[in-house]
Amino acid sequence: MQSAFVCDIEVKSEFRRQGYAKAAFRQLEEIVRRLGLTRIGLHVFSHNPGAQALYVSLGYSVTSLNMSKTLLKIAN
8 A cells, every 4th residue: 555644734823723734635635646645644743632633534543652751860
């Protein structure tokens, strides 16, 4: 399966929640289809619920989960 991957996208704060990101992703889907690709992947941070909601509304689903733990430095 050949896929495209979105590395970075940003909508300036004054233009958010006006449909620009949805429109951009819909156009991206058309481009990806014309290229003969069948999937679009992306990474979204857990601390960005607005972006997560956008992607879910566009039909994206969670395919993996990364976890980490920050370790405190031990004083010498």
